Amino acid sequence: xxxxxxxxxxxxxxxxxxxxxxxxxxxxxxxxxxxxxxxxxxxxxxxxxxxxxxxxxxxxxxxxxxxxxxxxxxxxxxxxxxxxxxxxxxxxxxxxxxxx
Amino acid sequence: xxxxxxxxxxxxxxxxxxxxxxxxxxxxxxxxxxxxxxxxxxxxxxxxxxxxxxxxxxxxxxxxxxxxxxxxxxxxxxxxxxxxxxxxxxxxxxxxxxxxxxxxxxxxxxxxxxxxxxxxxxxxxxxxxxxxxxxxxxxxxxxxxxxxxxxxxxxxxxxxxxxxxxxxxxxxxxxxxxxxxxxxxxx
Numbered sequence: 001x002x003x004x005x006x007x008x009x010x011x012x013x014x015x016x017x018x019x020x021x022x023x024x025x026x027x028x029x030x031x032x033x034x035x036x037x038x039x040x041x042x043x044x045x046x047x048x049x050x051x052x053x054x055x056x057x058x059x060x061x062x063x064x065x066x067x068x069x070x071x072x073x074x075x076x077x078x079x080x081x082x083x084x085x086x087x088x089x090x091x092x093x094x095x096x097x098x099x100x
Numbered sequence: 101x102x103x104x105x106x107x108x109x110x111x112x113x114x115x116x117x118x119x120x121x122x123x124x125x126x127x128x129x130x131x132x133x134x135x136x137x138x139x140x141x142x143x144x145x146x147x148x149x150x151x152x153x154x155x156x157x158x159x160x161x162x163x164x165x166x167x168x169x170x171x172x173x174x175x176x177x178x179x180x181x182x183x184x185x186x187x188x189x190x191x192x193x194x195x196x197x198x199x200x201x202x203x204x205x206x207x208x209x210x211x212x213x214x215x216x217x218x219x220x221x222x223x224x225x226x227x228x229x230x231x232x233x234x235x236x237x238x239x240x241x242x243x244x245x246x247x248x249x250x251x252x253x254x255x256x257x258x259x260x261x262x263x264x265x266x267x268x269x270x271x272x273x274x275x276x277x278x279x280x281x282x283x284x285x286x287x
Contacts, residue, residue, distance in 0.1 A: 011205035050148040
């Protein structure tokens with residue numbers, strides 16, 4: 001287990017999450033993609049902490065990533081509820097009001 | 101050696117189950133696959149001596165996946181364990197973008213001359229984290245806390261079906277309030 005191998009796994013996780021976030025039509029599935037991406041960031045940050053600078057400040061950064069994950073989830077569920085209430089569906093294709 | 105094997109198994113499980121999230125044909129299976137991916141990453145963090153963050157990741161994500169399952173049942177309007185589903189758009193473009201992203205990130209991970217480790221971990225990393233949060237790094241938690249509160253308020257405002265602004269107007273001066281059924285004591 002080296003920094004490079006952990007980062008490789010994190011890169012694979014990030015790419016899979018990115019695929020989901022781009023390709024999925026259901027809001028909850030898009031959120032799943034985003035979650036996988038943040039999960040990859042968490043793993044990569046943990047590896048950076050352990051292999052480069054095992055200082056307590058690095059662990060605090062991991063907690064911030066976890067907090068960001070929580071905020072994303074809570075706000076995402078609220079938006080999904082709003083979209084479902086107004087459009088009767090939870091598809092991203094039905095919420096393109098801000099599309100350029 | 102044992103540590104290496106454990107990490108590779110966990111990494112493989114994490115990536116494979118993340119792929120399964122977008123491959124399986126039911127929402128329930130996708131949720132279980134995502135939960136498995138999170139558990140694998142949480143255990144990998146434990147291998148990196150992140151005992152607190154690893155355990156928190158596992159516990160938090162298992163609960164989050166349970167909530168997600170409830171949302172799917174609510175919004176998908178079907179039996180999530182039985183109904184096959186494939187709802188994707190721009191599949192080829194998404195595959196191309198994610199593959200290119202992996203190549204770039206993997207190249208960065210393998211080609212960057214990473215510096216040597218600086219410092220040694222504290223004997224008890226969890227205690228060191230607690231002391232950092234209560235000491236030099238307290239500003240981080242001071243910032244995160246109001247963000248969490250703001251998220252709660254945002255969630256309630258967005259998810260609420262009818263708030264006081266819907267009942268009393270933007271200036272809260274509509275009288276009587278716009279209610280679907282007249283209530284109260286006849287005022």
